[in-house]
Amino acid sequence: MKLQFPRIAGLALAALLTMGTGSAFAAGAEHYPIKEPKHVDWSFSGPMGTWDLGQLQRGYKVYAEVCAACHSIDLVAFRNLGELGFSEAQVKAIAAEFEVEDGPNSDGEMFDRTAVPADKIPGPYANSQEAAVANNGAVPPDFSLLAKARAPERGFPNFVFDIFTMYAENGPDYIYSLLTGYEEAPEGREIPEGTHYNPYFIAGPALAMASPLSDGIVSYDDGSPETLDQYSKDVSAFMMWAAEPSLDERKSLGFRVMIFLLIFSVLLYLTKKKVFQSLKK
Template identity: 65%
Template sequence: MKKLVSSVLSLTLAIGLGVGAAFAAEEGHEEGGTPHYPIHKPKNLEWSFAGPFGKYDKGQLQRGLKVYKEVCSACHSMSLVSFRTLEDLGYSDDQIKAFAAEYEVQDGPNGDGEMFTRKAVPSDHFPSPYPNHEAAAASNNGAAPPDMSLLAKARGITRGFPLFVFDIFTQYQEGGPDYIYSLLTGYVDPPEGVEVAEGTHYNPYFANAAALAMAPPISDDQVTYDDGSPQTLDQYSKDVSAFLMWAAEPHLEERKRTGFMVMVFLAIFTALIYLTKKSIYARKEH
C-alpha cells in the first residue's frame, strides 16, 4: 500500500513539474529568457480526413497536387511517391501517363554504359529538381530542402500534457498538416526588438528557430484553380497540406476501415465471452 501511495505521489509530482516547467518556459520567453520553439503552437484546423471515419477530399488533393507541382517542386523532391499512385486522386490511366510525361528522369546505363534522360512513365517516382544532395544544399545556402514524401508525418509538433491524453480518444493525427499550414501562413515581420539573421525570414510557427531560410513560397493568385476554389494563400496552404498528408499516408482510409472492423469484432467477441461465462456459471452454486 505504501509503495502504491508513493508511486501516485511521484507521478503527481512529475506531472506538476512538467506543467510548471512549461509555464516557466513560456514566461522565460516573454521576459527574454531562453526561447522554446515553435514560438506559437500550430493552428488546429478541421480536416476531412480527421477522426475515426475521416476520408480524403479528392478535389482538395487534386488542387494540392497542382500547388506542389507549380510551386513546391521547384525546390522539394517527393522521391517516395510514384506517379501511378495518383490513381487514388481520381485520375485515369491516360491522365497519369500525360502527367508523368511532363517530367524527365535519369535512366541507364545504356548499351554504351552511359546514363541518359527520358520522359517519365507512371512507374517512375517524382524526380528531384537537383541532380544530387550536394547540389541541392549548394543552391540553398548549404541546407538541402527536405523531401516532401513523408513530411506530413515527420513534422508533427508534440502537443504536450494534457492534450495528448485527449488525442488518444479523438485519434488526433493531423499534427503534420496543421504544422505545414501554420508555417506557410505564418510569415510575419519580426516583433520590435527581435533581429533575424540576414537571408532568413521570421516565422513564429517554425519548429527549430525564430526564422528560416525559406522565403514565403506562395501568395494569393499564384496558382490558377479550375474548379472555382478561392485562389488565396489560406486555400493553397490547406490544399497542399492535405495533399502532403495523402502522400505520407495514402492508405489512411483503408487503415481506418480495418480498425473499425477490428473494434466491432472485439466488441462482439467480448459480448459472446460474457454470455458464455454467464451460461456456464449460472448453474453453479456460489
C-alpha cells in the first residue's frame, strides 16, 4: 500500500487548526479568561533578563502597604528581602515592625515577640477559615508561588513561538492584567453578588477581590509614577521574584553555559581535525 503523503499532511494540518480554535481564547463559549493577558516588557524576560531592584523594592512596598492586609507570603523570610537591595539595617527595621508567635517558654506557653530577619513574614490571618470569614467566603491565595501558579494557556500557535522567544512571563503578565483590568460588567452579564467583573480573571467573569489599587495610594521615594499601572507592574515583578528568587542567576549561568558549549564545540572540531589529519591521503 502506498503512503498518501498529501493526505496525511492535510489531516495533520486540520488537527493543528482545530487545536488553534479550541484554545482558551476562542470567542463565544464559556472560556476564561475572557481577555488574553496584556504583555509587559519585563526587565527579567528573555535569556539575559535580570531583576530591576528598584522595581522589586517598590513592589514590596505595594505588597506591604496594600496586599498584605489580605494576602500572606509564607515562604519568604525578612532576610530574603536583602536580595532586593535592602541593607541589613533596613531589613532589621522592616522585621521589627512585626510581631510573631514564638515558644513555648519554660512554662510551656507560647508568647509573642518582635520579629527578627530570620522569621518568615507573618500573614494577616491565623488560618484559612479566618481568611474566608473575613473575605466573604473566598480565601485570598498565598503570594509565595502565585506568579508561577497562574499561567493562562497561550493556545496554538503562541505556545510554539514561546519556545523560541523564551516567553515565560505568563504569571506576572496575568497578575498585571488582572490588577489593571477591572471594569464595569457589560450589559446583560450577571455576576454573583459580592464579586467584581474582571475579563482577565482566569476562573470566571468575576472574582471576590475588589480592585485593590488606584492612583496615588502608595508613595514612592524614587520618583517613579504613583499610578495604578506602575503599582501593578511593580507588585507583579515582586511576586515573580518571590516565586523564583534565583531567576537572574539561572539566566546568567545558562548564558555562560551556552557560550562555553560553543567554544567547546569549536575546540572539539579542531581537535578532531588534528587527530585524523595523518589518515587523510
